[in-house]
Amino acid sequence: MKKDVIIIGAGAAGLMCAIEAGKRSRSVIVLEHAEKSGKKILVSGGGRCNFTNINLHYDNYLSRNPHFCKSALSRFTPHDFIAMVEKHGIRYYEKEMGQLFCRGSSNEIVNMLKKECSKAGVEIWLNCKISGIKREDCFTLSTNYGVLESESLVVATGGLSYPKLGATDIGHRIARQFGIKITSLKPALVPFTFNAKDLKIFQEISGVSVDAEVNCDNNHFRGYILFTHRGLSGPAILQISSYWNEGDPIIINLLPGLDAYELFRTKQNSRMEMHNLLSGYLPKRFVREWCELYMESKPLNQYNDKELRKIAHHIHNWTIRPNGTEGYKKAEVTLGGVNTDELSSRTMESKKIPGLYFIGEVIDVTGQLGGYNLQWAWASGYAAGQYA
Numbered sequence: 001m002k003k004d005v006i007i008i009g010a011g012a013a014g015l016m017c018a019i020e021a022g023k024r025s026r027s028v029i030v031l032e033h034a035e036k037s038g039k040k041i042l043v044s045g046g047g048r049c050n051f052t053n054i055n056l057h058y059d060n061y062l063s064r065n066p067h068f069c070k071s072a073l074s075r076f077t078p079h080d081f082i083a084m085v086e087k088h089g090i091r092y093y094e095k096e097m098g099q100l101f102c103r104g105s106s107n108e109i110v111n112m113l114k115k116e117c118s119k120a121g122v123e124i125w126l127n128c129k130i131s132g133i134k135r136e137d138c139f140t141l142s143t144n145y146g147v148l149e150s151e152s153l154v155v156a157t158g159g160l161s162y163p164k165l166g167a168t169d170i171g172h173r174i175a176r177q178f179g180i181k182i183t184s185l186k187p188a189l190v191p192f193t194f195n196a197k198d199l200k201i202f203q204e205i206s207g208v209s210v211d212a213e214v215n216c217d218n219n220h221f222r223g224y225i226l227f228t229h230r231g232l233s234g235p236a237i238l239q240i241s242s243y244w245n246e247g248d249p250i251i252i253n254l255l256p257g258l259d260a261y262e263l264f265r266t267k268q269n270s271r272m273e274m275h276n277l278l279s280g281y282l283p284k285r286f287v288r289e290w291c292e293l294y295m296e297s298k299p300l301n302q303y304n305d306k307e308l309r310k311i312a313h314h315i316h317n318w319t320i321r322p323n324g325t326e327g328y329k330k331a332e333v334t335l336g337g338v339n340t341d342e343l344s345s346r347t348m349e350s351k352k353i354p355g356l357y358f359i360g361e362v363i364d365v366t367g368q369l370g371g372y373n374l375q376w377a378w379a380s381g382y383a384a385g386q387y388a
Helices: 012-023 039-047 070-075 078-087 107-119 170-177 196-204 235-241 260-266 274-278 284-294 305-316 372-385
Strands: 002-008 028-031 050-053 092-094 099-102 123-125 130-135 139-143 146-155 186-188 209-216 219-227 231-233 250-253 318-320 333-335 356-358
Touching: 002 012, 002 170, 012 028, 012 107, 012 146, 012 372, 028 146, 039 050, 039 107, 050 078, 050 372, 070 372, 078 107, 078 372, 130 170, 146 170, 196 231, 196 284, 209 235, 219 235, 231 235, 260 305, 274 284, 305 318
Parallel strands: 002 028, 002 146, 028 123, 146 356
Antiparallel strands: 050 099, 092 099, 130 139, 139 146, 186 333, 209 219, 209 250, 219 231, 250 318
């Protein structure tokens, strides 16, 4: 069977690309190895799909080439995707900081994409396994459904995160097969793990969350951190994990927006215990463990100025050192991928291999938490769909 365009991967990027290529009257088939399409979309946003972010900026993306994402993101914006959502009558809301979620479920977004694919004449083959790819006059794919040929081949296979949902390295293997470079890969938007000593403390306060500012290597994020029986998670931790490298310390400001030393000074003549004062600003369970670990809690009028300064500094600069992350099984995305130097930023086409495209998470473009990665999937899929 011969088609104009074959797309490997029926995720966010692949389906968007299929829609746009189909609108151009290209014959399009999408090959998906799983039993259903859009599996990662379905679990995104806790099942409500954080489908975009209206505060999007290019700085929300990490890549060896920070300029690569600009062309695609400027040509298919959050408002373009919102228009599609509204056309299908999907109700949504802004949760915080520009993050848009479905009022219903993520399934509404998947159904919308499938309807648009059907309207554009796109075929989607599920449970399709690819055993080989060759390129001579055209691309030839050997699958469990037979041999397929196409002028254009689009790789929309995603990264390595969420292997339970079927994530594999097939996209990276295809790139390497055609001599296309891959940058170093690591889990991103992922919880941290710690050594046994630190972990014992975190396990004591598992389930406690603290509104904090987290810093690593001159990058900082404000948000909740969550103590778990495995280590540290929560939005601020997931954000900073993308910037963390093995051995880096994490510096946490437990009272952002407050000056702890000035707070202590106003109470310096008080008989109030330090842990009681801090419990007015931080969760009691956390304060109890933190005080036991780092200081002797006593009435404020029994501390000297040097001690108060030391405690305040520690509160604003609590330094911990992860020993690793929970890996791809818990990572929301993969940092790194197909080297952007190998691709056209306008079309997502390989500079070496005409007709070969890479889109979405398989590329070395990684968004921050908050709908940015799905917007990259829509935008890069849209870009390739105009040319494939």
